[in-house]
Structure formats: structure tokens, C-alpha cells
Amino acid sequence: MSNHLKDITLKIWRQSGPNDAGHFESYKVDEISDEASFLEMLDYLNERLINEGQEAIVFDHDCREGICGTCSLMINGQAHGPERATASCQLHMRKFKSGDSITIEPWRARAFPIVKDLMVDRSAFDRIIESGGFITSPTGGAPDANLIPIPKPVSDAAMDAAQCIGCGACVAACPNGAANLFTSAKIAHLNLLPQGQAERFRRVEAMVETMDEYFGSCTNHGECEAACPKEISIDVIALANADYRKAKIKNRKQLARN
Amino acid sequence: MAQVLHGRGPVTATATTTRKRRPFLLDLYSTAVGKKYAMAITGIGLMGFVLFHMIGNLKMYFGASDLDHYAEFLKKLLYPLAPKGTVLWILRGGLIAMAVIHIHAAISLTRLNRTARPVRYQSERDYQVANFASRSMRWTGVTVFLFLVWHLLDLTFGVTNTVGADGEFIRANVYDNVVRSLDRWPVAAFYILANIALGIHLFHGVWSLFQSMGWNNPRFNKWRQAFATGFATVVVVGNVSFPIAVLAGVVGG
Amino acid sequence: MSVELNSKSPAGPLSDKWENYKADVKLVNPNNKRKFKVIVVGTGLAGASAAATLAELGYQVDAFTFHDSPRRAHSIAAQGGINAAKNYQGDGDSVHRLFYDTIKGGDFRARESNVHRLAEVSVNIIDQMVAQGVPFAREYGGLLDNRSFGGAQVSRTFYARGQTGQQLLLGAYQQLARQIGLGGVRLFNRTELVDVVTIEGRAAGIVVRDLMTGEITSHSAHAVVLATGGYGNVFFLSTNAMACNVTAAWRAHRKGAYFANPCYTQIHPTCIPQSDEFQSKLTLMSESLRNDGRVWVPKNPDETRPVDQIPEEDRDYYLERLYPSYGNLAPRDISSRAAKRAVDRGQGVGPLKNGVYLDFSDAINRLGKNVVEERYGNLFEMYERIAGENPYDVPMRIYPASHYTMGGLWVDYELMTTIPGLYAAGEANFSDHGANRLGASALMQGLADGYFVLPYTIGNYLAPMLNKPIPGVDHPEFKAAESAARERFNGYLNVKGTRSPDWFHREVGKIIWDYCGMERTQQGLEKALSELPALYDEFKKDLRVTGNGESLNQTLEKAGRVDDFFQLGMLMCRDALDRNESCGGHFRAEYQTDEGEALRDDDNFCNVFAWEWTGDPMSAKRNIEELNYETVHLATRSYK
Structure with a gap:
């Protein structure tokens, strides 16, 4: 059942620090089980590099179950590699063939500066959430959970959007380096729910405007949706756009801006 | 290549930053999403223009007098309530303003997007769904704009047109001007090419405007792309038929 | 010889203890809270909820995570759900029943008072998380849905598809993010704790290493909370995330915090078996699969026929055979050991003979592929991504793997370790699950500690320290x-x-x-x-x-x-x-x-072993806390 791939050539981006120039370096992996995950292949390579006295390749990863959103690799020009709806950590070597050449690059965007090798800093996402990606509900004051019935379709739609793992593949894949899918997924999640209505328009305004400080603009290519490991639909972008419009026009007076 | 890491060390108080207060429209236009609204709304206006322009020009199939009368009719919109040409100029003014805004927004968003990824990918990208139309918007847009300039010089100001039978360019003789212009095959080819570019621009732009404006509803979502394709096809087929008809001698022959 | 460990359980009948505690607890005046600084290490469910709540109350909070963002913590990977004694289903649930189930599930090795408090605040957790916008599953009528889980006879588990941990963590993270934005919390990301510092017997702060620069710095505070998770990665292969580690708890242990019951580790029966020697971690498949899947191995260890050609009479459905009434739903520890025995007998399946089958063919025949797909579609997809086999055609292969650690830093009723001013919350402490944790209880405990316990108990410690400056770094x-x-x-x-x-x-x-x-x-x-x-x-x-x-x-x-x-x-x-x-x-x-x-x-052994650091782990000193059961009668667990 388990086969081995032979002669894999890896072209991996090495960069020693945020302000250093980087370059591609080639590595050969002579043999690897097709049961190995892509990151395990990198582990294997790293162990060899350490044995050879070289510095291991730095890459972000943690849960390896496709849910924490830490892994972030541009594999052969695709965010998270060739498998649909799959984060880098869940990609397996059986998707490749013997003799393949695989190019691995970090996410690239102004808002995602490279930390080292393949690792980038995605704090800009946190800044967006901090600006409004929450429902203000201090601990202790919550009413009974069943007080507000939420229609199942509404709850399901909110859940579809809430699945975002914050990996940044949307930004990485976007030809414009835009973060609209990430931002809108959170806006859609909270703005669809009854609990989120009180801050609905303040939220969308704050989040969209914070996003603007870091990222490019959406021109509706749809690359983000195709790269998203959770297959979040660009419908959420339309929803956020509509809410931003309403926040700016219809609710300008109620917002009491100063 | 220098990059600055953000979010290091203690992170606080980012949410409380307040934006400078600006007049409403400028405030809206200052964000990328706001600019996309501007592009969508001006896009709708320009869509209306290209559609009616095409429909109006179909008059050439009924002969010179129909087309020339139509041109005269445009000048006399709401005449005598308004002086001759006034309404037309108001419409033109609106169109020019829309085009200016559309182009300004496009340029500033392109700039923004360039700075959003100062270091490009160093390996080849493998795009999944971004198609030729969506990725060439700025080139099809530029093509259409250049064509528009030439088109005005050609048929409105007569600068690039040939001289008519009476030795000068007479703007009111629309039918003659069109036939003389499109009878030159390089002109016809440019005309066809530019209209195909327009079609590609519309193919993505018309669909895109629904997203930008947030007009998204499961009931009509599947019709959005069909509408865009249909609209682009109608405009392109109508417009491209003119040079072909002229070259084939169906019009002006 | 050993030190008397004082659990500080409040007086009174079990169900009044928490109320009594809250009635007597020392409070810090709202205007004085800002004079206190609290360090929270770890930003998972327990850490994020504690940091956010403490900041809401007005304390100055410094939060530390070795991740790039608090949203990455491994709480995110919990699939099944979160228990709460809401009794929304009207099926006889109550605080007492949740308390009893937890004690019994823990094989009578947990502290009664802590567990009862956990059951009491479980209902507040659901209210709090719904108010924060966690999209729990709903019925068509719009009310919250529940499912049942192993070790309980009522439906009390709230869930958000197979991503309950993710949704709860994002809820807590968002509340934390709000406080970061407001300036109530200062977040230090990619910063790892490397030591705990005590001065005059009290926790005074921590020493951290900036992972990006290697710089080592100190931070001092009035109190320190460790919410740094469990140590399951000691097994190398576990379902824990790659970065999960024991360092924070261990460094605290070396500075005087007792480490309790380290041998209580939980093995989860349904994980995807190891496929090669480079395997870096194991992936858990939700236990819910055992509702419709049948576990079996070939009777003959030398079986060579392909799986679909092994006739019924040559298959050993060992769980159904050994535990007729619970069958494939036998508790985690029991089914795990049964699988291990089968594999040890040489009956294991798969290329490395290191798994057992979890077969859905009966369920597919009985319910139809559509129903099975509706129930488990996403899990089947995940399995296929990892194992490269389609579970609709070939039975899944599963094997137990380390999953959760019940042991951890010894804490008293206030969640304070044996170092005054040092608290441990969530999986990092030992307190609530005894020798075995029930499904859907880890999320409950993390949030209970962070939202509803620590914010009260820390005040009790801080109140007398008003206007005492913290030591400089x-x-x-x-x-x-x-x-x-x-x-x-x-x-x-x-x-x-x-x-x-x-x-x-x-x-x-x-x-x-x-x-x-x-x-x-x-x-x-x-x-x-x-x-x-x-x-x-x-x-x-x-x-x-x-x-x-x-x-x-x-x-x-x-x-x-x-x-x-x-x-x-x-x-x-x-x-x-x-x-x-x-x-x-x-x-x-x-x-x-x-x-x-x-x-x-x-x-x-109705007690807790709390180990004291002596300079060498081989000669650690054992202290004992006796467990006094006032309400519960000790009984033998039986799942036959």
C-alpha cells in the first residue's frame, strides 16, 4: 500500500531575517513515503540538515490537523498547494510523483513580512479582529443561552463563515494581496447573528478601515475562495460590502461619530 | 526589500485609533471598498452609455437619414424646454465625470494593490480561478480608453477621419463619416479589437459590480455571471457588426 | 513526613461551597484593580478567557503566547463539544448529575468540591459563549441542540459541527482581542516562558524568551497564571499540536509548585494509526464515529485475504463480544486497551499491522450512504486526505493515541499552586478530571477556570497586597x-x-x-x-x-x-x-x-500524589492529599 517517491527536488526560499535578501535553495530528497505529509517531508529534510550541521528550514506549523491555521506555504505557486480545501499540513506526498520538482515560498504581502525562511508575521489579522471582530459581552452579564432563538439557517450561515482558520491563504493567493475574505468572514459571522446586531455597523466600519491600513483591495478574482482550506465563499465579501455601505450611508446618523 | 515587522512586543490600543473626519463622500471614497463602490456605480452609468450608444447606432442599418436624424434628436433632447444641445451636454458631462472617477479609482486601487505586495512571488503563480478577464481589467480598460479618445477624434472632431465629398468634415453627416472611417480596414480592425476588449472588460466588470455593491442573494446569484456574459455579448456583437457591415458593403455600399 | 496539602475547600454542604466561598471572598475595589498587574501565560481557552475577564475587571494584564496569535492555541482542535448541565432536553440532567458523572468518569480520583463548582458554572459558560456569538448547533425551532457523549446517559453536549473547540477558542480570542485593542491587555506573541521567579516565597514574575530574537527578559507582576496546556507530547506521537509542551508547568514545578498525578494520561481510542517512521503526530477522529462504526480485527493473525473477502465468521468484533451492553461505545480507556490487546496478539490490520478496523459497511447498508455521509461526511473526507483510503469502500483503520493529560500542577480550590500567587488553569492543572476525563469536559474546564473561577479567586489573593509594589525586574x-x-x-x-x-x-x-x-x-x-x-x-x-x-x-x-x-x-x-x-x-x-x-x-490510593522538586526528578518527594468523599459513594465503574 505504501509506496515511496524518489528523487524529489525541492526549491525552498531561505531568508535569514526580515531585512535580509532571500534566495531559493535546492534540496534533494532521495526517497520519501507517499504516506508522509508534506510537512513531515520537511521535518525529514530538516533532520537531515541538522545531521549535516546545517540550519533547519524555519516554517510555521502546529496542529497538523488543518484547524489552527499556523501553516502557511506557497507550494508550486498555490497557497497551501495543489489539493483543494486542504491546508499545507494536511497535504500528503501521494499528491506528488517521483521526480517532481516542488517550489516552496513564503506568503508574500506587505502586511505579512517574512520572519525567517518560510515563516511570516500575520499580526495584521489580529489588528483587524482587535478593531471590531468581537461582540462586546463582558463575562458575567450574559442572558440565558436559549433566550434568543436563532433560526437554524442563520446559525448555519454564521458557522460557515466562522470556520475561518486565519491562515492567510486568501491574502497569499489574492493577486492584489487583499484580506477581504478574512475580514468579511468575521464580519459575516458576527453580523448574521442576532447577538451581533448592536455593534453591526460600528464593527464593519472599524474592521474594513483597519484592513485598509495593511492590505490591498478586492477586485473579485475569486482566488481567495479557491485557496481557502475551509472553502469560505466570497459571498461573505458581498455581505460585508453591503454592510459597509449601509454603515456609511443609512446609519451614519445613528453611529454618532465624532 | 526592507520590511518592518509589526505587532512585536506589547501590542495595545490599536482599536481605538480614530480616523480623520472628512466630508461624507470623500470619507467613503477614501477606503478601498468605497472606491469599489465608485467604480461599480460609475460602471453602471457607463454600461448604460455603451448599451444605448450601440442601440442608437443600429439606426445605420435603416440608412443615412435615420442615423443622422437620430443624432439630431439627441441634440434636441427636451427641446424646446431646454435650449438645443443642453441636455446632451449635461449627459456628456455626467459621462465624462463618471469616466474620470472610474479611471481615478482604478489607478489608485492599482497603486494600492502594488504596494500591498512590494515583493512579488519569486516563483511562478498557478492561478486557479482568476481568469484572463479579471486579470487584464487594467489593460482592457486602457485599450477601451485609448479607443474612446481615437473614436472622438475620428467621428466627433474628424481629426483622424478622411475628408468627405465636399472637402471638409461635417459632423452632422454621421452616416457618411462612419462609412468613410470604417471603410479603412486598419480602422475597422482597431475598432473590432477595442470592442472585444470592451467585452472582456464588461464580462468581469459587470459581474464584479454586484459583489462590490454587495448585491448578493442566493435567488439571483447564479444569474449574475449570465447577465454579465449576456450584456457583454449584446454590446460586442452590436458594435462589431458595424465595421463588418461597412466592409461588407451592407452599410454605405 | 510529607507536607499537609491544604485544598482550602470551603466549609458547608457540597452544593453551597462555591456560594459560601463567593460570600466570604476578599474583594478589590474597582478603582484599585488597576493597581494590580497579573501575568497570564498561554492564551488558549483558559488563558484567553482569564486574561480577557481580568482585564474587563480592571486589572492590568500581560498575556504571553509562543504562537504568532492567541487564536492558534491547541484548544482549537477539540472536535466533539462542551458539556453543560443546562437540562435543555429535559432528560433528567442537573448540576449534581454532571458532577457525579465527572467524578465517576474520573474513577473517583478528583476533588469533590472543585468538580461540583465546575458543574455549577458549566451553565454560565454556555450563556457567555452564546452571547459572544459562538454559533452552536441549533434545532429548527432556533433553540440550542445537544448530543450525547460517552460516559453520560443524558444529552448535555453543546457543539458547533465538528469544530466546537475552534469556535469556543475564537470566542475567547475575540474577547481577548477586544481587550488588547482597548489597552487592557498587553499581548506578547512568539514569546515563550523559560522560568518562573519567586521572591520571598511568592510568585513574582516570569522570565521569557523572545522567539524571534532570542532575547531573554523578565516580567514582574502581583500574580502569575499558567494556562499552558497539557504534556501529552511527552509520548512524541500524540494528538497534541507540535508545539504543545510541559515547559511552563515544569519550570514552575522546579521553583516549588507541586506536580500532581503525572501518570494520569488519557489515551483516545479513535486515532488514525501511524503510517511510517517519520510520522510527526497522530490525528484524532471524533469518537462519534463509534456510534455507527463496528470495531473488528481478523480472527487469524496471519490473515492475508483482502478485507472485503474476510467472511463474517472470521472476524472478531471484540468490543461487541466483550462488552455486550455498551459494545462499540465502551468508554475510552476500555476500548483503547482492547485495541492494544488485539494488536499485541498480532491481529492488527494495515500495512504495519498497527490498527483495528472501524467498519461502516453495516451502517451504509442499513442507513444508506447518504445518511452516513450526512453524519460523518467531513470526518470521512479528513480520513481520506490523511490515510489515502476511501472509508465508504474500505473500513477505516484506527488505533489509540495519547490525547489528554489529567495530571498537572497541583492546585487548591482557588486554583493556586503551592507557590503563593502562582495559579494554574485548564489542562495545566490537575484538579477536575481525576484519573480519566469524560468527553466534552476539557473545553468546559478550561472556560470555567478562566471565566468564572480565577477572576474571583485571584482577587482574594491580591486584596491584602494593595499598594505593595511589585519587585522590579x-x-x-x-x-x-x-x-x-x-x-x-x-x-x-x-x-x-x-x-x-x-x-x-x-x-x-x-x-x-x-x-x-x-x-x-x-x-x-x-x-x-x-x-x-x-x-x-x-x-x-x-x-x-x-x-x-x-x-x-x-x-x-x-x-x-x-x-x-x-x-x-x-x-x-x-x-x-x-x-x-x-x-x-x-x-x-x-x-x-x-x-x-x-x-x-x-x-x-484514594488520594493525590503531589510531587515536590528536590533537584532531581528521580528523587522527587511525594506529598499526599487525601481525597475525602463527603457526598459520593465510591463504586466500581462498570460499562458492561
């Missing part, structure tokens, strides 16, 4: 801890041996898994205790860490974590060796019933 204790940490990390770099930290981690994991895993024996544990120190010596002499200490270096980070796993591993084996009984996740082969079930010894 230039205090000699901080300076000493900093230079010790620098020395430690430089030490790893300077060994310049031949083996990577991962290699040592894999080796230590193998020893612990073989001798202190699902089934333990005196002989095996003694073997482990002789092998571990030798391997540890080798680690100190033959480690190789490449790169430097001045920029991000994941190999160096790993070396520090493996170092602490070594020491913890020794303590685990000591603990398992001393506990001469079987209970919950701790199964000693010598202590079993005729039918092979765990045999407790309540006369001698």
Missing part, C-alpha cells in the same frame, strides 16, 4: 533566573553532538509509550526508570542544535522542550510505579479484575 532573583536561562540555551547550542532534539524526543517518547502508556507494569516502569536517565545523559552529551540563539531557531526551542519532557517522563514513571492500583487512564497490569478491568484500591 532588576531584582537579583530575576537576574539570576535570566542568566540561568541564557546559560541553558547556550548550553544546548554548545553541546555540538550528533543527534537532533527530534531524535531524542522520539526516543524518549518510545520509552514512555511502551512502559508508561496504555498499560503499565512494575517491571516495565522500572525498566523505563533505568533507561530514561541514561538517555537523558546522552541528550546532554550528544545533542546537536544548529543555527544560533540570536534569531528564530525552532531547533533550539525544541531542545528546551525535550529537556523538560525528559524530566517529566521520569516523574511520570515514578508516579505510575508508586500508584499500586489501576484507575481510569492509569492501568497497571498487576491490578485488574478477572475480566481484565481496572482494579482500584480505595483504601490506600
Whole structure:
């Protein structure tokens, strides 16, 4: 059942620090089980590099179950590699063939500066959430959970959007380096729910405007949706756009801006 | 290549930053999403223009007098309530303003997007769904704009047109001007090419405007792309038929 | 000889204890809260909720995570759900029943008062999380849906598809993010705790290493909360995330915090088996699969026929055979051990003969593929991505894997460790799950600690310290801890041996898994205790860490974590060796019933082993907290 791939050539981006120039370096992996995950292949390579006295390749990863959103690799020009709806950590070597050449690059965007090798800093996402990606509900004051019935379709739609793992593949894949899918997924999640209505328009305004400080603009290519490991639909972008419009026009007076 | 890491060390108080207060429209236009609204709304206006322009020009199939009368009719919109040409100029003014805004927004968003990824990918990208139309918007847009300039010089100001039978360019003789212009095959080819570019621009732009404006509803979502394709096809087929008809001698022959 | 461990359980009947505590607790005036600074290490469910709530109350909070963002914490990977005694289904649930189920599930090795409080606040958690916008599953009428889970006879588990942990963590993260935005919390990301500092017997702060620059700095505060998760990665292969480690808890232990019941580790029965030697972690498949899947192995260890050609009479549906009433739904520890025995007998399946089948063909025939797909579609997809086989056609292969650690830092009723001012919350403490944790209780405990317990109990400690300044970070204790940490990390770099930290981690994991895993024996544990120190010596002499200490270096980070796993591993084996009984996740082969079930010894071991650091984990000092059951009668767990 388990086969081995032979002669894999890896072209991996090495960069020693945020302000250093980087370059591609080639590595050969002579043999690897097709049961190995892509990151395990990198582990294997790293162990060899350490044995050879070289510095291991730095890459972000943690849960390896496709849910924490830490892994972030541009594999052969695709965010998270060739498998649909799959984060880098869940990609397996059986998707490749013997003799393949695989190019691995970090996410690239102004808002995602490279930390080292393949690792980038995605704090800009946190800044967006901090600006409004929450429902203000201090601990202790919550009413009974069943007080507000939420229609199942509404709850399901909110859940579809809430699945975002914050990996940044949307930004990485976007030809414009835009973060609209990430931002809108959170806006859609909270703005669809009854609990989120009180801050609905303040939220969308704050989040969209914070996003603007870091990222490019959406021109509706749809690359983000195709790269998203959770297959979040660009419908959420339309929803956020509509809410931003309403926040700016219809609710300008109620917002009491100063 | 220098990059600055953000979010290091203690992170606080980012949410409380307040934006400078600006007049409403400028405030809206200052964000990328706001600019996309501007592009969508001006896009709708320009869509209306290209559609009616095409429909109006179909008059050439009924002969010179129909087309020339139509041109005269445009000048006399709401005449005598308004002086001759006034309404037309108001419409033109609106169109020019829309085009200016559309182009300004496009340029500033392109700039923004360039700075959003100062270091490009160093390996080849493998795009999944971004198609030729969506990725060439700025080139099809530029093509259409250049064509528009030439088109005005050609048929409105007569600068690039040939001289008519009476030795000068007479703007009111629309039918003659069109036939003389499109009878030159390089002109016809440019005309066809530019209209195909327009079609590609519309193919993505018309669909895109629904997203930008947030007009998204499961009931009509599947019709959005069909509408865009249909609209682009109608405009392109109508417009491209003119040079072909002229070259084939169906019009002006 | 041993120190009297005071659990500080409040007086009064069990159900009044928490109320009594709250009535008597010392409070800090709202205007004075800002004069206190609290450090929270770890930003998972417990840490994020504690940091956010403390900041809402007005304390100055510094939060630390080694991740790039608080949203990455491993709480995110919990699939099944969260228990709460809401009794929304009207099926007879109550606070007392949740309390009792948790105590019984923990095989009567948890502290009654803590568990009862957990059950009490469980209802508030659901209210709080819904108010924050967690999209729990709903019925068509718009009310919350529940599912049932192992070890309970009521439906009390709230869930958000198969991503409950993710949704709860994002809820807590968002609340934390709000406080970061408002300035109530200062967040230090990619910053790892490397030491805990005590001054005059109290927790005074922590020493941290900036993972991006290698810089080592100190932070002082009035109180420190460790919410740093469990130590399941001591097994190397576990369902924990790659970065999960024991370092924070272990460093606190070395500074005087007792470590309780380290041998209580939970093995989850339904994980995807290891497929090759480079495997880095195991992936859990939700336990809910056992509702419709049937577990079996071929009767003949030398079976060579393809799986679909093995006739019914040659299959051993061992769970149904051994536990007719619970069948495939037998509790985690019981079904895990049954799988291990089957594999040990040579009946394992798969290329490495290291799994058992979980077969859905009956369910597909009975319910139709559509129904099965609706129930488990996403899990089947996940399985196919990882194992490369389609579970609709070929039975899944599963095997138990380390999943959760019930043991942890010893804490009293206030969640304070034996170091005054140092608290432990969530999986990092030992308090609520006894010797075995019920499904859907980990999320409940993390949030209970962070939202509803710590914010009260910390005030009780801080109130008398009003206007007492915190020690400066230039205090000699901080300076000493900093230079010790620098020395430690430089030490790893300077060994310049031949083996990577991962290699040592894999080796230590193998020893612990073989001798202190699902089934333990005196002989095996003694073997482990002789092998571990030798391997540890080798680690100190033959480690190789490449790169430097001045920029991000994941190999160096790993070396520090493996170092602490070594020491913890020794303590685990000591603990398992001393506990001469079987209970919950701790199964000693010598202590079993005729039918092979765990045999407790309540006369001698109805207690907690709280280990005290003496300078060498092999000679740690054992202190005992007796567990006094006032309400519950000790009974034998039976799932037949």
C-alpha cells in the first residue's frame, strides 16, 4: 500500500531575517513515503540538515490537523498547494510523483513580512479582529443561552463563515494581496447573528478601515475562495460590502461619530 | 526589500485609533471598498452609455437619414424646454465625470494593490480561478480608453477621419463619416479589437459590480455571471457588426 | 513526613461551597484593580478567557503566547463539544448529575468540591459563549441542540459541527482581542516562558524568551497564571499540536509548585494509526464515529485475504463480544486497551499491522450512504486526505493515541499552586478530571477556570497586597533566573553532538509509550526508570542544535522542550510505579479484575500524589492529599 517517491527536488526560499535578501535553495530528497505529509517531508529534510550541521528550514506549523491555521506555504505557486480545501499540513506526498520538482515560498504581502525562511508575521489579522471582530459581552452579564432563538439557517450561515482558520491563504493567493475574505468572514459571522446586531455597523466600519491600513483591495478574482482550506465563499465579501455601505450611508446618523 | 515587522512586543490600543473626519463622500471614497463602490456605480452609468450608444447606432442599418436624424434628436433632447444641445451636454458631462472617477479609482486601487505586495512571488503563480478577464481589467480598460479618445477624434472632431465629398468634415453627416472611417480596414480592425476588449472588460466588470455593491442573494446569484456574459455579448456583437457591415458593403455600399 | 496539602475547600454542604466561598471572598475595589498587574501565560481557552475577564475587571494584564496569535492555541482542535448541565432536553440532567458523572468518569480520583463548582458554572459558560456569538448547533425551532457523549446517559453536549473547540477558542480570542485593542491587555506573541521567579516565597514574575530574537527578559507582576496546556507530547506521537509542551508547568514545578498525578494520561481510542517512521503526530477522529462504526480485527493473525473477502465468521468484533451492553461505545480507556490487546496478539490490520478496523459497511447498508455521509461526511473526507483510503469502500483503520493529560500542577480550590500567587488553569492543572476525563469536559474546564473561577479567586489573593509594589525586574532573583536561562540555551547550542532534539524526543517518547502508556507494569516502569536517565545523559552529551540563539531557531526551542519532557517522563514513571492500583487512564497490569478491568484500591490510593522538586526528578518527594468523599459513594465503574 505504501509506496515511496524518489528523487524529489525541492526549491525552498531561505531568508535569514526580515531585512535580509532571500534566495531559493535546492534540496534533494532521495526517497520519501507517499504516506508522509508534506510537512513531515520537511521535518525529514530538516533532520537531515541538522545531521549535516546545517540550519533547519524555519516554517510555521502546529496542529497538523488543518484547524489552527499556523501553516502557511506557497507550494508550486498555490497557497497551501495543489489539493483543494486542504491546508499545507494536511497535504500528503501521494499528491506528488517521483521526480517532481516542488517550489516552496513564503506568503508574500506587505502586511505579512517574512520572519525567517518560510515563516511570516500575520499580526495584521489580529489588528483587524482587535478593531471590531468581537461582540462586546463582558463575562458575567450574559442572558440565558436559549433566550434568543436563532433560526437554524442563520446559525448555519454564521458557522460557515466562522470556520475561518486565519491562515492567510486568501491574502497569499489574492493577486492584489487583499484580506477581504478574512475580514468579511468575521464580519459575516458576527453580523448574521442576532447577538451581533448592536455593534453591526460600528464593527464593519472599524474592521474594513483597519484592513485598509495593511492590505490591498478586492477586485473579485475569486482566488481567495479557491485557496481557502475551509472553502469560505466570497459571498461573505458581498455581505460585508453591503454592510459597509449601509454603515456609511443609512446609519451614519445613528453611529454618532465624532 | 526592507520590511518592518509589526505587532512585536506589547501590542495595545490599536482599536481605538480614530480616523480623520472628512466630508461624507470623500470619507467613503477614501477606503478601498468605497472606491469599489465608485467604480461599480460609475460602471453602471457607463454600461448604460455603451448599451444605448450601440442601440442608437443600429439606426445605420435603416440608412443615412435615420442615423443622422437620430443624432439630431439627441441634440434636441427636451427641446424646446431646454435650449438645443443642453441636455446632451449635461449627459456628456455626467459621462465624462463618471469616466474620470472610474479611471481615478482604478489607478489608485492599482497603486494600492502594488504596494500591498512590494515583493512579488519569486516563483511562478498557478492561478486557479482568476481568469484572463479579471486579470487584464487594467489593460482592457486602457485599450477601451485609448479607443474612446481615437473614436472622438475620428467621428466627433474628424481629426483622424478622411475628408468627405465636399472637402471638409461635417459632423452632422454621421452616416457618411462612419462609412468613410470604417471603410479603412486598419480602422475597422482597431475598432473590432477595442470592442472585444470592451467585452472582456464588461464580462468581469459587470459581474464584479454586484459583489462590490454587495448585491448578493442566493435567488439571483447564479444569474449574475449570465447577465454579465449576456450584456457583454449584446454590446460586442452590436458594435462589431458595424465595421463588418461597412466592409461588407451592407452599410454605405 | 510529607507536607499537609491544604485544598482550602470551603466549609458547608457540597452544593453551597462555591456560594459560601463567593460570600466570604476578599474583594478589590474597582478603582484599585488597576493597581494590580497579573501575568497570564498561554492564551488558549483558559488563558484567553482569564486574561480577557481580568482585564474587563480592571486589572492590568500581560498575556504571553509562543504562537504568532492567541487564536492558534491547541484548544482549537477539540472536535466533539462542551458539556453543560443546562437540562435543555429535559432528560433528567442537573448540576449534581454532571458532577457525579465527572467524578465517576474520573474513577473517583478528583476533588469533590472543585468538580461540583465546575458543574455549577458549566451553565454560565454556555450563556457567555452564546452571547459572544459562538454559533452552536441549533434545532429548527432556533433553540440550542445537544448530543450525547460517552460516559453520560443524558444529552448535555453543546457543539458547533465538528469544530466546537475552534469556535469556543475564537470566542475567547475575540474577547481577548477586544481587550488588547482597548489597552487592557498587553499581548506578547512568539514569546515563550523559560522560568518562573519567586521572591520571598511568592510568585513574582516570569522570565521569557523572545522567539524571534532570542532575547531573554523578565516580567514582574502581583500574580502569575499558567494556562499552558497539557504534556501529552511527552509520548512524541500524540494528538497534541507540535508545539504543545510541559515547559511552563515544569519550570514552575522546579521553583516549588507541586506536580500532581503525572501518570494520569488519557489515551483516545479513535486515532488514525501511524503510517511510517517519520510520522510527526497522530490525528484524532471524533469518537462519534463509534456510534455507527463496528470495531473488528481478523480472527487469524496471519490473515492475508483482502478485507472485503474476510467472511463474517472470521472476524472478531471484540468490543461487541466483550462488552455486550455498551459494545462499540465502551468508554475510552476500555476500548483503547482492547485495541492494544488485539494488536499485541498480532491481529492488527494495515500495512504495519498497527490498527483495528472501524467498519461502516453495516451502517451504509442499513442507513444508506447518504445518511452516513450526512453524519460523518467531513470526518470521512479528513480520513481520506490523511490515510489515502476511501472509508465508504474500505473500513477505516484506527488505533489509540495519547490525547489528554489529567495530571498537572497541583492546585487548591482557588486554583493556586503551592507557590503563593502562582495559579494554574485548564489542562495545566490537575484538579477536575481525576484519573480519566469524560468527553466534552476539557473545553468546559478550561472556560470555567478562566471565566468564572480565577477572576474571583485571584482577587482574594491580591486584596491584602494593595499598594505593595511589585519587585522590579532588576531584582537579583530575576537576574539570576535570566542568566540561568541564557546559560541553558547556550548550553544546548554548545553541546555540538550528533543527534537532533527530534531524535531524542522520539526516543524518549518510545520509552514512555511502551512502559508508561496504555498499560503499565512494575517491571516495565522500572525498566523505563533505568533507561530514561541514561538517555537523558546522552541528550546532554550528544545533542546537536544548529543555527544560533540570536534569531528564530525552532531547533533550539525544541531542545528546551525535550529537556523538560525528559524530566517529566521520569516523574511520570515514578508516579505510575508508586500508584499500586489501576484507575481510569492509569492501568497497571498487576491490578485488574478477572475480566481484565481496572482494579482500584480505595483504601490506600484514594488520594493525590503531589510531587515536590528536590533537584532531581528521580528523587522527587511525594506529598499526599487525601481525597475525602463527603457526598459520593465510591463504586466500581462498570460499562458492561
